[in-house]
Structures are given as structure tokens and as C-alpha cells.
Amino acid sequence: MKKFISVFLGAALLLVANVSKAGDVTLFHDKAGWQDWWVETFDMDGSNSYEITPFSDTSSYQAAVRQSLRADPPGLFTWWAGYRMKEMVDSGLVEDLSPIWKKYIDKGEVSADLAKAFQFDGKTYAVPSLIAFWPMYYNKNVYKELGLNEPKTWEEMESNFAKIKASGRTPVGQTIEGRWPAFIWFEEFLIRSDPDFYEDLMEGRAKYTDPQVEEAFLTWKSWMDKGWMDDGSAAFGFTTGDSMNNSFSKGDVAHMLVGTWFASTVTGGGIAEGEEWGYFVVPNKDASLKPSVIFEAGPIMVASNAKNKDSALEAIDFWMSKEASAKWTELMFFPPHNLGADLPSGEVGELVREINDGGYRQINRYWEATPTEICEAAVDEISKFVLDPSSYKDVMANLQTIADNYWDNN
């Protein structure tokens, strides 16, 4: 009897022991709603087993990942691109994934441009979990009712706004609710006049007090003075209440500028994709400029101190394959990171086709393109402009002070 109990206890202990086996890959992410889709995609990888852990709160997720990176990190984790991952790169806590990128670029399956969002000193430190573009969503019901056409020029777009305003609707929704969205129209106005200046501004080679920034604020102010934009108090939201999305689906707001990841929420508001809402890329204010579009790319990174780092690198190789990319696109309706995978159906696919075929310049989003310390403070300053557009000169000066504080010390 004693022998039986000992064997039983020993077996039980073995079962519950937290022993990391070869081929076990852990993935941390903060998009709890995506959990099933992560599992379904990685289940296709026969050579590794996966433990995928969702975090429901972004702040706790960030704290948990940062604290774990030196001691006991997950093999894979999602993060934010550009400057938001630079700290980890500089601290040597994430793996250089350039060899994996080279393999797929050489095969012609992945675009070298896509790697730029994750590159520092010529090396690439992440692969994309999310690719999104930032087009203008427009309500086709409103367009049909007012006899409007999708604008091809800045002037046509402004003419549409005037007609929509005259019909008693709000032409364009904007929001500063939740702080971060304040940068959306700031970056858009900048790239429509001078995208080179925008990229210089992101890297500290230009100033927030330069005339190009003033022009952007003045254009933005003129739209608000004409009543073409709302007051910014409504969040993007979901499908009810005073959310911008709900107002958009009812036609009270005719346009909103937001990432392609918002598409399913818009359709969830009760209007049909393609039939009742669509996309166009905001035309350049300076018509001589090459067409461009803001993009964002969310990274997956490999922790350098992960126990099963080799398995994690294999997982990344699988993720970049046509098979995994096609599955992820099928589930998420994101543009695929592997060019061999089919584009998603619907408006997103049409948009990606337009961007690829039209040779659009893809410009990194403000949130990732500029240092976090500048960005987090800047969105609060830009919010002050939205609350009081006449304060643009003070806002510009404050933005430059924020930028100076960072660039002088880094």
C-alpha cells in the first residue's frame, strides 16, 4: 500500500511539475479577443506546442512583459513597433530576426519595406502580427443621398464636406477621448502637405515650430471653424450610444479616419461593407506628391533570455510562412505579411490592392514613428488644440519643448 501511494504521489508530482519541454513555445499578448485566432493559427505548426497567454489590461501586460524580460520571459510576445520597441532592442533583450526575414525576402515572399517598422541599425527585431492602413471610412448612404462621388483630389474632398455640412450632418468625426487618438489628424494633415517633413519631425530633424506644422494646424482649425469636424468628445466606440462609430453608421457623421482593424466594428454597427461604407485614401493637399498612406505594424518579438529560444525562433519562421499568413488573414482580415497569401476579401483587400498597385508611399504611424516620451506628452498637447483651436501657437511651442527635452538628452 505504501509503495502504491509513493508511486502515485511521484506520478502526480511529475504531472503537475512545471517542466519546460523542448518544442514548448509561450506567447504573451494583450488582445484577449484574439485568443482563439492565435490558437487556431499556431495549431497548424506541427513541430511545436504552444502556450498562449492573453492579458486583458494593456498596462498590466506591459508591466508584466518588461519585468520578465531579464529573468523568465515568454518565448514570444506582442508589442508596439518603432520607438516603442527600441528600448528593448537597445537593452539587448530581444533577438535579431534578420536571418528569418532574409530567407523570405530572398524567396520573394515578403516585402523588404515591411521590415522597416522593426529595424534598428540595419537589423530587424520583430515580425508583424498586425498590418493596418489608415484610410478614410466614408458612409456610402450619405454619398448616394447627396449625389457625391468618392473624391480624387483634396478640393473634391473639401467640396464634399461642404455639401455634407449643408445637409445638417457632421462631415468628419475626430476624437481625443482616451488621449491617444489626438495624433490621428495631426499626422494626416502633415503628410498630405509634406511627408518628408513629417518623417524628419519624427526623428527630431525638424521642429514643431516650423511652418509646415503651423500650416497643418491652420488647415485643421479651418475645418473645425467651418463646422466640418465635431468637437472630439465621442470615442471611436462600438455600436451604441454617442460613439463615433454609431454616429457614422447612422449617417450623422459621414467620414472617420481610423485603421483598417476597425472594419469589423463598423460592420457591426449595422451597415454593410462595400455597399454602405467604403474606404478612400485621403488625397494629398499638394497634388504633386506621390500618393501615400499611414500604416501601422504590430510586432511579435522573441525574448533573448527565453528558455526555449530556439523553438521560439522556429515559431517565427512558421509565422512568416505563406500558410500561417493566409490563415491569419482569413481569421483577422488583416493584409497578409506573406505576399503568397491571398488578400482578404472586401474593402480591406481592395484598399491593399490599390496601395500595392498604385505604389503608395507607406508612412509609419506617429504613435510608433516618434519616441514614446514625445508621443505620450504630445497627444495631451494636441488635445488642448482640439479643445481650443486658437491655442495652436502655444501648442506648437509646448510640443517643441517636449521634443527638445527628449532630443537634447538622447
Added chain:
Amino acid sequence: MNFLNKDNNQAYLYIAPAVILVGLICIYPILRTLVMSFTDNDGLNPANFIGFDNYIRLFSDPNYVTPIVNTVIWTVFATVLPVAIGFIFAYSMQFLPRSNYFQVLVYLPATVSAAAAGVLFGFILDKSGLINQILSFIGYEHLVRDWLFRPPENTYSMIGAYTWQATGINMMIFIVGLQGMPKEQLEAAKIDGAKGFTLIFKIVIPMIMPYFVIASLLALINSFRVFDQVWVMTQGGPGRYSETLAVTMYREGFVLFDLGYAASVAVLISLVGLIFSYFYLRSVLTKEDVGN
């Protein structure tokens, strides 16, 4: 007093678990935070000692005038309103039949978590929320607005939500005080002709002044470190206009990961809370000593 005698050993054993628990989850983190406030800890790289740099930055950065001003506004209004309204409810309850039911109704909000109350009032104060619907219904459409969007309305709206929740506790404190009041002195004052506001301000309030002190100090401590409602309703925005010091601490620590700087803000908040707590404890202990 001999701390090492046998009887005391048994007593120490009884209190040891609580002491260890308090030490681990209160004292140790406090000391760690204090040490962290003198470093440039970012949660990613080894921390370096930087002396008082974080504190110098806290008191010299003009961006922190708004959180400090907002914290003072919160401390004043979120102390005066719940204490005053709590006393009014407590005093009125004496004259109401079946006042128990009203006491429960007034106290009920105190049982809801601050974050849940924040979410609830986020809906009530929304553009299409209950407040605006009532205003429209009674013909005051011109007062309809997004109560949580523009400063300083958003701060005062949040203080209103906080008052709704905090009044019940103060009411209970004053009910205890009013019930413990010597009735003879009250009767004597009434015989002498004292009534109405004279009776309240010249007789009742002075007699229960210790309860006012306790309620006010408790309210001061809680309002100075307010975080939950502000974070849930506005995140300190827009444009940081409704930010308080506790929200600043959270932003610096968990948004910007400047943990050393966030620790210095936490130390400042704790120091002020400690000062208020000292006066509160002195007031409570003095009362108990008098009672003994």
C-alpha cells in the same frame, strides 16, 4: 515592562502572522518604493542611484502645476461636500420615521467599488446620459453638455460622483456622534430658547466636533489620493486638465515606465497622507483616552 517574559511570548505568537503579513505587503513595498524614488528604474535596465533628481524634477516641472492644483481642488471639495451633506443627512434622520431605510439608501453607494462607481457615472454624465436627459425633460436644454469632456466641468462632475459615494460613510459617523450626545445639555439649550440653526451651530456641532474632525481627516486622506474615479472617467484628460497627483503617478509608472519618478510622486502622496493620518490618529486616540 519586560518584553521577554512568558506571557508576552504567547501574545507575540498571536500577533506574529498579522505583523508578518503587514510587513510583507505594506512595509516592504513602502521601503522599496522609497529606495526606488532615488533611482532611474525603468523596469527594464538595472537601476542607477540618481539622488534627489526625481524630487527636483517633480517640484520644478511646470507640467505638474495642473495635477497639484487639481489635487488641491479635489481635497477641498471632496472633503467639504461629503462631510457637510453627511451631517445634514444624519441630523435630518433623527426626525424621520423609519429612518433606517433612508440610512441604508444613503449608505448603499459606499458599498460599490470606486472604479464601478466611475463606470456608472461615465454613463450618467455622458452626452446622452441620465443627467442630460433630465435637464432636457425639465426644459433646461441649454445646460446639456458632455460633463466629462471640458475642464473644469469634468473635475467638478467627478467630485460630484465621488460625493455621491462618500456621503454615506460620513452620515454613519455623524449618526454615531448624534446618538452619543448628552441629551440633558440639548434639552437645557432648548429650554433656554435655542432652536433651528442656532441650536445646530451653537450647540450640536460643538458637541460633536470630534466627529467632524474624524470625518474631515478621513475625507482629506481619501480625497488627496483619489485615482480610481479619475482614471475610469477621464484618464486625467483631455489634455491632462483633470489629472490628479495619483493619476500622474500611474502615468509616469505604467504608461511611461519612469518607475523611479513615479515612486517619487508616490512618496509625496504618502507623506501628505501620513501627515493627515497623524492628526486623525491623534484625534481618535485622544478621544479613546478621554473615554477610558
